[in-house]
Amino acid sequence: MASGRTLVIVPTFDERESIQVILPRVLATGVDVLVVDDSSPDGTGAVVASLAASEPRLSLLTRTSKDGIGPAYLAGFAWGLERGYDVLVELDADGSHPPEDIPRLLAELADPAVGGVIGSRWVPGGRVVGWPLYRRLISRGGSWYARGMLGLGVRDVTAGFRAYRASVLRAVHLEDVESHGYCFQIDMTRRIAGAGYRLVEVPIVFRDRELGESKMSGAIVVEAMLKVTGWGALELWAKAISGLRRDASADRRPGGRFPK
Numbered sequence: 001m002a003s004g005r006t007l008v009i010v011p012t013f014d015e016r017e018s019i020q021v022i023l024p025r026v027l028a029t030g031v032d033v034l035v036v037d038d039s040s041p042d043g044t045g046a047v048v049a050s051l052a053a054s055e056p057r058l059s060l061l062t063r064t065s066k067d068g069i070g071p072a073y074l075a076g077f078a079w080g081l082e083r084g085y086d087v088l089v090e091l092d093a094d095g096s097h098p099p100e101d102i103p104r105l106l107a108e109l110a111d112p113a114v115g116g117v118i119g120s121r122w123v124p125g126g127r128v129v130g131w132p133l134y135r136r137l138i139s140r141g142g143s144w145y146a147r148g149m150l151g152l153g154v155r156d157v158t159a160g161f162r163a164y165r166a167s168v169l170r171a172v173h174l175e176d177v178e179s180h181g182y183c184f185q186i187d188m189t190r191r192i193a194g195a196g197y198r199l200v201e202v203p204i205v206f207r208d209r210e211l212g213e214s215k216m217s218g219a220i221v222v223e224a225m226l227k228v229t230g231w232g233a234l235e236l237w238a239k240a241i242s243g244l245r246r247d248a249s250a251d252r253r254p255g256g257r258f259p260k
């Protein structure tokens with residue numbers, strides 16, 4: 001297992017029932033936990049606050065309004081980095097990500113060359129239980145599109161069960177991240193891979209939520225499509241410009257492509 005202190009960050013919006021089931025499972029792995037709640041109307045924050053009163057390894061960060069998982073995770077990362085955690089883990093509250101697999105993710109970080117670990121549905125041994133066909137298609141199609149557009153080697157680009165080395169989070173300019181929905185995960189993937197760090201995927205069994213409501217929406221899918229397309233276009237543009245610059249400098253060299 002990676003050495004150092006680990007903080008598991010759980011973003012919540014209206015997860016009153018799920019959070020009571022998941023927190024004991026996460027805490028049982030020996031990590032510290034931060035719940036980032038966007039003032040859930042169902043009182044999730046109050047439930048977590050009362051559990052935290054008797055569990056020193058559990059903390060609550062309350063934000064004023066629902067703003068998507070991207071800003072919630074950024075607030076959680078900032079909280080954890082300020083307190084000197086060495087590894088920060090992302091995990092949904094709804095039971096889709098098995099907390100019992102946290103040690104498997106952390107084990108991969110023992111290799112100093114690995115910057116982040118992704119609990120992946122779409123590598124051999126990984127799978128999804130309980131999702132209808134359309135959800136599988138959105139997830140697989142989204143991963144396929146983002147991988148192609150951004151040239152990423154990761155199979156499950158939108159996965160939300162991840163472990164990052166703190167030093168990597170410090171290096172990837174989190175202050176520039178603007179993604180709100182699950183394209184936040186794609187954004188993190190491209191930033192970390194783009195900065196030259198290795199991302200490893202370990203297979204997980206992802207289960208559809210049993211309690212509470214999904215926050216997935218058409219707006220989240222549209223945000224991801226637009227952002228991925230924009231990032232892909234920018235990368236193509238940057239490659240084209242650097243290709244032109246290379247050609248121009250080759251032309252200027254004596255014996256260049258078009259010697260006068």
Ligand SMILES: Nc1nc2c(ncn2[C@@H]2O[C@H](COP(=O)(O)OP(=O)(O)OP(=O)(O)O)[C@@H](O)[C@H]2O)c(=O)[nH]1
Binds near residue numbers: 066067068091
């Ligand atoms: N703080 C915060 N948490 C959120 C927000 N939206 C979703 N979450 C949490 O993020 C996690 C993932 O949200 P889900 O609703 O499960 O979304 P999903 O996993 O993409 O969709 P499903 O597979 O349908 O459950 C859950 O723990 C949610 O409570 C938000 O705006 N703010």
Ligand SMILES: [Mg+2]
Binds near residue numbers: 092096
């Ligand atoms: Mg979910």
